[in-house]
Amino acid sequence: GQTCSAPGDSCVERTFIALKPDAIQRGLVGDIINRFERKGFHLLGLKFVQPSRQLVEKHYEEHLGRPFYEGLVNYMTSGPVLASVWEGKNIISSSRSLLGATDPSKAAPGTIRGDLATQVGRNLVHASDSPANAEREIGLWFQPEEVQSWSRALKKWINEEN
Numbered sequence: 001g002q003t004c005s006a007p008g009d010s011c012v013e014r015t016f017i018a019l020k021p022d023a024i025q026r027g028l029v030g031d032i033i034n035r036f037e038r039k040g041f042h043l044l045g046l047k048f049v050q051p052s053r054q055l056v057e058k059h060y061e062e063h064l065g066r067p068f069y070e071g072l073v074n075y076m077t078s079g080p081v082l083a084s085v086w087e088g089k090n091i092i093s094s095s096r097s098l099l100g101a102t103d104p105s106k107a108a109p110g111t112i113r114g115d116l117a118t119q120v121g122r123n124l125v126h127a128s129d130s131p132a133n134a135e136r137e138i139g140l141w142f143q144p145e146e147v148q149s150w151s152r153a154l155k156k157w158i159n160e161e162n
């Protein structure tokens with residue numbers, strides 16, 4: 001797709017979405033995945049994984065040294081995670097809007113975190129925050145052959161230009 005040069009530009013991006021261990025434990029997998037599907041995002045990869053400490057430390061390396069870092073790594077390794085790759089127009093900012101604010105107590109109603117969570121340390125879901133981080137995170141969590149390339153019959157009803 002095109003690159004996102006100016007804010008508001010329409011472009012096709014890929015992103016990495018992870019349902020964190022609390023989403024799995026609480027039985028919210030269907031609810032959360034449903035929101036991405038209904039939005040019209042295109043699913044490219046999906047797998048259920050018990051992440052190693054090393055993987056989570058790499059994933060969250062930007063937060064190394066923060067007071068919540070140790071708790072965050074413990075949380076993310078506390079059980080299986082549903083890792084996924086999605087594609088769509090402006091999906092990086094759009095998926096983060098669907099998630100809502102990092103702190104669920106400040107997240108708007110209608111968002112995943114606003115509807116379903118109450119605390120920042122149990123905020124259910126991760127989504128990449130930039131194209132560079134999306135590619136980095138997809139590479140950490142997925143082998144290339146685990147990310148599918150397929151065409152949806154519905155695409156002309158979701159994308160004006162296909």
Ligand code: GDP
Nearest residue numbers: 068071072101102120121122123125126127129
């Ligand atoms: P995100 O991109 O919205 O997920 O937020 P960040 O990249 O800023 O933080 C990564 C994750 O660390 C968040 O999703 C939370 O799970 C956790 N986190 C961030 N800030 C805090 C905090 O102040 N306290 C706790 N306990 N966890 C935090």
Ligand code: MG
Nearest residue numbers: 126127128129
């Ligand atoms: Mg982040």
